Amino acid sequence: MPLIAQENQIIESRVLRAPREIVFRMFTEAEHVSHWWGPRGFRTHTTLMEVRPGGLWTHTMIGPDGTEYPNEVRYEIVDAPEKLVYEHINDPLFRATITFTEKGAQETEILFVMDFLDVRLRNAVAERGAVEGLQDTLARFEEVLSTYTGEEFVLIRELNAPRELVYRSWTEPDRLEKWFGPAGTKLIVKRADIREGGHFVYGMQLPDGNTMWGRWTFRDLTPFSRIVLVTSFVDENEQPIAPPMVKDFPVEMLST
Template sequence: MTATTSHPFETAGDRELVITRVYAAPRELVFKTWTEPQHVVRWWGPRGCTTTIQEMDVRPGGVWRYVMRTADGTDWTNRIRYREVVVPERLVYDHGSDVEDDPNGFHVITEFHDRGQQTEVVMRMQFASVEARDRAAGYAGANSTFDRLHELLDDLAVEFVVRREFAAPRELVYRAFTEADRLARWWGPKGFTMQTRRHDPRPGGIYHYSMRAADGHEMWGKMKYVELTPPERLVFVNSFADGEGNIIAPPFADDWPQEILHTITLTEQDGKTLVTLRGLPIHATPAQRATFLAGHASMQGGYGSSLDQLTELLATE
């Protein structure tokens, strides 16, 4: 668990502020949440803000540029220039806006200390003046930012990940994930026949489908699309459903989560496509999260069977 305090900062010297947090996660994983874009965008910034990365080059001399949008729609441009990167122990960088010699910029030293089953993060911020330090000390968003990191680490502890490389161009693989006629030929358990009831591939749209076993037993499922960025990324919430598209409890385990957030990324290299599928339970109870974690091995088999069918489909095209 995170060591939370009512006020996030401690003063150290005339121009320095220090934040210390402890996370129940291995140091390597905590370091990745600070340095890998897919993790950073899920926690960086106060609650209610979103972070859009323009570039992120985590190495000495590298630059990270991003835009933070507040809840009221205001955009703030930021630039971080890395001075030192020691994996997984230490990050040193200068943080400011995208203006040279930003008077509000500050120097940061963040250290990741291995504490057995936990990781202690110590972040030291050094400012140009006492006045700049005091303005930062009044910042109300630091606690919620580090709380969001804690929530992300909780999620990553139960996240399911499967990767598969396909000998096909990325555009074709993306179409196999987003076109109903192709989806029906591979998505779902091996031996089941799929039929589409409704398909609306846009944010907020759904894919409502049935799965019929050889003995005639029928189940229904539903994807609710969250994000479609062709041909790179697809995000949707998957659940069991009834014939009308209403979410229902899974038919095989009382404590299985009803909704699973899927994030699928596609990376092309030398004419091949690497697909990374991540599954994460949402709106789940602690018991459901534990059941999901315990089911990772069987999920590897189930998703592996479906991806085998996708391999066969792509071979025909």
């Protein structure tokens, strides 16, 4: 049975076609959240995301007209991949409980409950569009998840070079500029923060003069042994965008 909201609550649920571990991960990693958090037309910029009890999530939602809405969240419970509980500690004050329930190997039900101090505050927030905003947010989340396939593409090539040199060629911008990208393109390095959790933001200048922008988010950098990164598309201002090429191209790709 659907959960009936109390007078001081806003509740939304949705069944998503993705495994629970993937749903939870895309809900708790900043590079994923930036693609879907907020109502339609909004962008979200995260400055801090510490998904642990007592950790903070500091982010700014940017409306279609450029208005910025600062948000600060403190996590209370992080029970991966089943449950998140956090306090929204700036205006408006509320407590959010998000549960992730398996509905099969490839489906997950997400239940999002917002608890306010009283019905007056709940109604004031609802009048400002919070109900529709939450519905929009979960709809966008579902759209992003729909690009997930779980399929792997494996490419192996043996190189006549020392392992250390190959590793440096992937992690040093001046070396990347000499080879990365299809023939006829030029790599433009905008930002190079080569560390775990850091970002490498680059442009791929095409022969016709147009430039496609991308971003790597480093998950693992084990010197001379292993690189794990997430590739996503951004604009020149580093804001996430849909893939500009093939319609069904993944929004993000995990590479090892």
